[in-house]
Amino acid sequence: MPVQRIFFGWPVPAMPPRRIAVLLGSIALFAVITLVFTLPNSIPSGPSLGRFTDHKISLPKLPKTFSSPSILSPFRVAAHPPPVLKNTTSGDSKWYSNWNWLSPFSSSVTLDENRSLLPPLNERPPIYTYYDHTQKKAADLKAADNALLLTWRRAWWAQGFQPIILSPAEALNNPLYAELQTLELDSTLKVELSRWLAWENMGTGILCNYLVFPMGAQEDHLLSFLRRGKYPKLTRFENLGHGIFVGSKAEITAAVKTALDNPELKTAKDFISTVPKETFQVDPHHESVAYYDPVVVKNKYPKIDEAISKGANGLEILNKLIISHLHGTWRNRFSKGIAVLKPEPDHMSAAIEPAFTLAEFLAQCPESPMPSSCPPNRPKCSPCMASTPLKISTPPTYRNTSELYTIGTVPHPFTMAVLSSFRDNIDVPWIRRESSRDPWITALTKEVSGTGVSSAPRIIKFKEAVASEHGTFHTLWLTAEKEVPQDLDWRFGFTIPRNATDTGKSETPVPGPERRPQPKPDPKNGPVANPDDVKKERELLKRAKDFGQARTPAEEKLRGAIEAWNLADTEAWRFARAFLARSRVERLKWEEEEKHYVGGAGAERGKSSGWGRWFDD
Structure with a gap:
């Protein structure tokens, strides 16, 4: 026979265990909601008891970007991939140049699994040489010149430069060319001045003879300096004659004008003698550059000179x-x-x-x-x-x-x-x-x-x-x-x-x-x-x-x-x-x-x- 429960003299109606569980769960849920929404408002805005404690603990504040749903949400709106530049595809190969190229996986930046993240291309400083292709020469002589020019281009390209061959067309494009034409000069000096006018027309860079080659390691100090592309002083190199010069646009222009204004220009034999000595800074260190000029070839390689x-x-x-x-x-x-x-x-x-x-x-x-x-x-x-x-x-x-x-x-x-x-x-x-x-x-x-x-x-x-x-x-x-x-x-x-x-x-x-010794x-x-x-x-x-x-x-x-x-x-x-x-x-x-x-x-x-x-x- 079931037991009758009495509360203050009143009989308590019997309830099944399932209904008791539901009732207790409802009460607990109501209590949690009440605490969440009413407790913060019940705390006064006056002084805090925290100032009476021995130490304070400050919770770090997360930046807004960290809690942004665009970063954490798996359902965030799709982002556009970075713009694809020109010449970034060759066959099946795709790439995108970015300073963040050392990211372990390219797709985290490119948003394209098939596009690799490469470092930006190093800027190749220009190195100029002068060749008059308008001169009448035999076909075999022109072919030999072309082979030398090709070797010159390959050697400097491999060292990180942009080899450019100039011609009388660049000299003719210089405003000072008309002044040069009015002067009666030695033919050799006139060609040398045309070479400088062509260089001045192009601007800052390196001018060298196409018989000058980089003959050293890429880490050499001179080659590293030349690759930086900044030349604070018009410079020539000791014992290399007219083989190679470096300089900025302003100093090249000043040197050319000084040479053309020289009253003794008609008697000069080369460009260096037409300007004051202080025009050039002379660098004695050029161990990584080889100049096969006629004098060197005659002294060191007489068989080839012949x-x-x-x-x-x-x-x-x-x-x-x-x-x-x-x-x-x-x-x-x-x-x-x-x-x-x-x-x-x-x-x-x-x-x-x-x-x-x-x-x-x-x-x-x-x-x-x-x-x-x-x-x-x-x-x-x-x-x-x-x-x-x-x-x-x-x-x-x-x-x-x-x-x-x-x-x-x-x-x-x-x-x-x-x-x-x-x-x-x-x-x-x-x-x-x-x-x-x-x-x-x-x-x-x-x-x-x-x-x-x-x-x-x-x-x-x-x-x-x-x-x-x-x-x-x-x-x-x-x-x-x-x-x-x-x-x-x-x-x-x-x-x-x-x-x-x-x-x-x-x-x-x-x-x-089979009878040879095997490795x-x-x-x-x-x-x-x-x-x-x-x-x-x-x-x-x-x-x-x-x-x-x-x-x-x-x-x-x-x-x-x-x-x-x-x-x-x-x-x-x-x-x-x-x-x-x-x-x-x-x-x-x-x-x-x-x-x-x-x-x-x-x-x-x-x-x-x-x-x-x-x-x-």
Whole structure:
């Protein structure tokens, strides 16, 4: 029999347990709402009791932007991506230049997964030379001049300058040209004054003879000063005569006017003698610049001087000598040789074959009419010997060393997956269950970043190696799926040899290569692949290249999955591809503009680079 509850003599009606729970919940909810809305208003606005405590605790105030719903809300309104500039696309490569280029992942700034974030292009200061293409010359002599001008342009372009060839057209455009025409002067001095008028018409910059070449490291103090593009004083260089000058527009104009107003101008033989000595600041330090003027050639290279006196063939020989000196200077900079990177080395031999071939051509000695000679500015150089080429290594990690030139091959994550797994049947379950994340960038940066580091700082180290000022001059990064670029001569500043050179070492005669001693594996350079594995690697690499060209919906899904699983490796591949493509677009745009002047002097005419011959069977 149920118990009857009594409250102050009154019977209490019985209630089911469920109704009691609902009642208590309603009361609790009402109490919470009452406290929230009425308690703040019940506190008086007078003095606070907090002033009687021993210490105060002030809560930090968050900025309004932090609590803005446009930042925190996942349903915020979509933002426009940054405006795309012109010349930011080449084939499949897309890029956007921004000072925030060291962001680990470009899409956080570009809002486009396929557009890489690159550093802004460095401004190339102009360097001018003067060439009168209107003079009547034999065809072979003009061709020899053009070859010298092309070598001059390549050398200065590789050093970070914008080489511009001036002509009488620029001198004619100068208001002072009419005054020059009224003067009866020596023909040599008149040409020299026309050269200065052409320079004055262009403004601040560098004026040099096209037989003046940068023959030193990019880090040299003089070359670094010239690259800054600010020249506070009109300067010439000791013992270089009329080889090279630097100055600002105002000082160039003042010097030209002083020369034209000189009452003894008719008896002068050169421009320097027509102006006061204090017009120029004379710099004795020019160890990184070589001037192949006729006096130097006669004293140091008499064989070539004799050939020049006989005709255009002598200028061609001089051009070969200059190219060999440029190449030799580059080789002397990298005493530790060339590193062809090979991360995850077990099955990457086929992928790095083009890079290794390039390294072999860079390591060998160029063809030279005087193999044991040195540049005029470096009389104690180390001439290239065919028996001792540069050492080529294949380390698995990147080493930030100034004495070592690095050539890297960046594979797409799919390429990396098929080669490292040694199989072509890659699918999404294999990616998620068996493959590791970002294996290439992890192996590459193991030495510079250590172990136990996430992918974001590794990507920053990689981008610095590719696109920083130091990295640009000490490394080259290719992609595994593309052929070697055809314009690397402009990257290095000299014509790269494209033929094998006899090293002077005796080997077993052909046939019989199997009897030759096989290379011994070096733990620092990774294992040496056997021929059967290399053959299969080439097949897998071709599969990866075909996969990148045209894809079915299933392959497109697979590509998206493997890129999402390897975000850092994908970022590295896109960054390297875009950086290389942008450098080519920059040069082609400049060449397109320059070909309209000086009759196109200094251009590559009807001459293929022959790059494809490297990989012929």
